[in-house]
Amino acid sequence: MHWRGLSVGLAAAALSAPSPAWALIDQTWVAEEGFDSGSCQAISPCATLAYAITQTMAGGTVIVSGSGYYGAATIDRSLTIRGEYGTPTITARLTIAAGTTDRVVLDNLFIQCKAAARGVAYATGVTITQAYDVLMKGVTVKDCAASSGVAAGVYLDVSTQSRLTMYDCALFNNTVGVWITGAAGKAHLKMFRSLVLGNPESGVRIVGSGNDVFLSDNSMLGSVKGLDLQSGGTSKSFGNNALTSGDVPIALPLY
Numbered sequence: 001m002h003w004r005g006l007s008v009g010l011a012a013a014a015l016s017a018p019s020p021a022w023a024l025i026d027q028t029w030v031a032e033e034g035f036d037s038g039s040c041q042a043i044s045p046c047a048t049l050a051y052a053i054t055q056t057m058a059g060g061t062v063i064v065s066g067s068g069y070y071g072a073a074t075i076d077r078s079l080t081i082r083g084e085y086g087t088p089t090i091t092a093r094l095t096i097a098a099g100t101t102d103r104v105v106l107d108n109l110f111i112q113c114k115a116a117a118r119g120v121a122y123a124t125g126v127t128i129t130q131a132y133d134v135l136m137k138g139v140t141v142k143d144c145a146a147s148s149g150v151a152a153g154v155y156l157d158v159s160t161q162s163r164l165t166m167y168d169c170a171l172f173n174n175t176v177g178v179w180i181t182g183a184a185g186k187a188h189l190k191m192f193r194s195l196v197l198g199n200p201e202s203g204v205r206i207v208g209s210g211n212d213v214f215l216s217d218n219s220m221l222g223s224v225k226g227l228d229l230q231s232g233g234t235s236k237s238f239g240n241n242a243l244t245s246g247d248v249p250i251a252l253p254l255y
Helices: 002-016 049-054
Strands: 025-030 056-064 068-075 079-083 089-097 103-112 124-130 133-142 152-158 162-167 170-172 176-182 187-192 195-197 202-207 212-216 219-221 225-230 234-237
Touching (some): 049 056, 103 124, 124 162, 152 170, 152 187, 162 176, 195 202, 202 219, 202 234, 225 234
Parallel strands (some): 025 056, 056 079, 068 089, 079 103, 089 124, 103 133, 133 162, 133 170, 152 176, 162 187, 170 195, 176 202, 187 212, 195 219, 212 234
16 A cells, blocks of 8 residues: 555656747747747747747747737747748837847848837837847838937947848838947948938937947938037948938048
């Protein structure tokens, strides 16, 4: 009876113990009709970026499989967020607070900060507080505004070395298109083939000694200052940018 009772007790304990968490995977999916449960696989996507990120291993990819509201999310590791099936339009606010050696990629996304039907109005679309390297490729950010404080399509404010590269991007109707600031000499922007249009205060704002932007083949139009250099911020350019207002970048020779 002693051994029988012990066996029954062990079996009951095994049945009542919580199931082990599943391993993180390298590719997850989100869709507006999804649910925040499970591991966010293609056949059962999750509903929010925040939950999908928790199910994705470092270096993995979150795939946005359609337009919709995906909420606020923080990226805390090396990660790619990529849109598929055209360029999905998403209402979201992304904060990149990763490690000092991490690399984050945002690819093929149309991020809007306002969703009137949900009562959502984010002041920033993408905020970067820490990451060694951030690449935005084919990303549009629009309608990020506020009457006071920080309001920008993309806002980078770092205390460690960080580089943001933007290629083939667009920024529309944000208070500031791209705002780069942080500790002296730590914040760097490279922008190529991008359109910065109708951002009332500034198209590209660089703040702080040693913080800089390199510009090539961009159009920066419809702002009080297309290029806005403050408190020692600097800019260099090959001179092939459409820039009709604001500060003048240092010209580099064309080869």
